[in-house]
Amino acid sequence: MTATKNQFNVNEFGYYGQFGGAYIPEILFNNVEELKNNYLTIMNSQSFKTEFDDLLKNYVGRPTPLYLAKNLSKQFNTTIYLKREDLNHTGAHKINNAIGQILLANRLGKKRIIAETGAGQHGVATATVCALMGLECIVYMGQADIERQAPNVARMKMLGAKVVSVTSGTKTLKDATNEAIRDWINHAEDTHYIIGSVVGPHPYPDMVARFQSVISAEIKTQLLSCVGKQNPDYVIACVGGGSNAAGAFYHFLNDLEVQLIGVEASGKGIHSGHTAATLTVGTPGIIHGSKTYLMQTNDGQITEPYSISAGLDYPGVGPVHAYLFETKRANYLSVTDDEAMHAVINLTQKEGIIPALESAHALAALSQINFKPSDTVVLNLSGRGDKDLTTYINYLDTHTHAK
Numbered sequence: 001m002t003a004t005k006n007q008f009n010v011n012e013f014g015y016y017g018q019f020g021g022a023y024i025p026e027i028l029f030n031n032v033e034e035l036k037n038n039y040l041t042i043m044n045s046q047s048f049k050t051e052f053d054d055l056l057k058n059y060v061g062r063p064t065p066l067y068l069a070k071n072l073s074k075q076f077n078t079t080i081y082l083k084r085e086d087l088n089h090t091g092a093h094k095i096n097n098a099i100g101q102i103l104l105a106n107r108l109g110k111k112r113i114i115a116e117t118g119a120g121q122h123g124v125a126t127a128t129v130c131a132l133m134g135l136e137c138i139v140y141m142g143q144a145d146i147e148r149q150a151p152n153v154a155r156m157k158m159l160g161a162k163v164v165s166v167t168s169g170t171k172t173l174k175d176a177t178n179e180a181i182r183d184w185i186n187h188a189e190d191t192h193y194i195i196g197s198v199v200g201p202h203p204y205p206d207m208v209a210r211f212q213s214v215i216s217a218e219i220k221t222q223l224l225s226c227v228g229k230q231n232p233d234y235v236i237a238c239v240g241g242g243s244n245a246a247g248a249f250y251h252f253l254n255d256l257e258v259q260l261i262g263v264e265a266s267g268k269g270i271h272s273g274h275t276a277a278t279l280t281v282g283t284p285g286i287i288h289g290s291k292t293y294l295m296q297t298n299d300g301q302i303t304e305p306y307s308i309s310a311g312l313d314y315p316g317v318g319p320v321h322a323y324l325f326e327t328k329r330a331n332y333l334s335v336t337d338d339e340a341m342h343a344v345i346n347l348t349q350k351e352g353i354i355p356a357l358e359s360a361h362a363l364a365a366l367s368q369i370n371f372k373p374s375d376t377v378v379l380n381l382s383g384r385g386d387k388d389l390t391t392y393i394n395y396l397d398t399h400t401h402a403k
């Protein structure tokens, strides 16, 4: 039932199988070393745990509910629970990690915080915790995303963050990440870079997964009290960089009877040239400091990703997912823009919950899986749809059939 060792966790060298590592410029070596040498000691200290747990409970609103979605269950003829990360303060799972990293930065004496953001959720989470802790906050965001996610840009500014518009490349998440790394190189001494997903050089992927692992820890406790067993048959989550999925999978990785399903964005279709389904169309390479799957041309140029969802529009994926994919411990599906939009409307009208466009990719994958009526399915609803309302309204206006 349970695997004997933690074969799916990072090893002492920072690798998941062949994936991960820390491929960084020399100038960042000391910062990454400092983090690597301290993160576990700090995270395991009693003072850290007390402060982290208190903020998750009283500031974020955890534990988030595990909601039995009766109408959705009926539709798919199985039992579906939604893990309600959408009910977190600031509207998504990103705050779990932002709080963890700000507490860590405090203990490392860093006074200046930088972050990259795609959908703006990580930027908002970071700006929020910086306001709480009184720290300077600079958020890098692609110009295209600034236009798609105006409400989140307004929030960040209101919270006192400086939002820097990035105009290189496709003006999206990858380009914002490059710019944040450049900033870190120039301010290596006093700055902590809060990476928003399980990507980047070791120890970030492991550190972020641990902060997000509260999701699967709660699922276990909650399932035990509502169905009398800790393990579901399926855990399903969308994958951009892969942090909400890594957190939802974390405590199930060694429980091999639990099927883990990650869902990527295939944009306009896998073969359309407009996709972000990294594990489906990508190959191994190095991006943003780690070895993982990425979308690239034969000569190693990164291919521009595309998804209607700003939070999934990334050409790489966390190294843990590359490893879970190669070892087949997890399965990865993909969902198009249109399928995701239909899933938004379906959940809204069936359960009265407007999901984030990212989370809707996980919802749309429900129809690709053959569930048994006796199955227990947990779907991680990573965020709420407020930030996507403009996209939804525009879509409904141009697709009248999807009333």
Ligand SMILES: *Cc1c(COP(=O)(O)O)cnc(C)c1O
Pocket (backbone or CB within 6 Å): 092, 093, 094, 119, 121, 122, 196, 197, 198, 238, 239, 240, 241, 242, 243, 244, 245, 311, 312, 356, 358, 359, 382, 383, 384
């Ligand atoms: C950022 C975001 C994602 C994608 O990021 P992961 O690291 O893959 O979790 C998914 N859902 C929501 C709501 C987000 O804000």
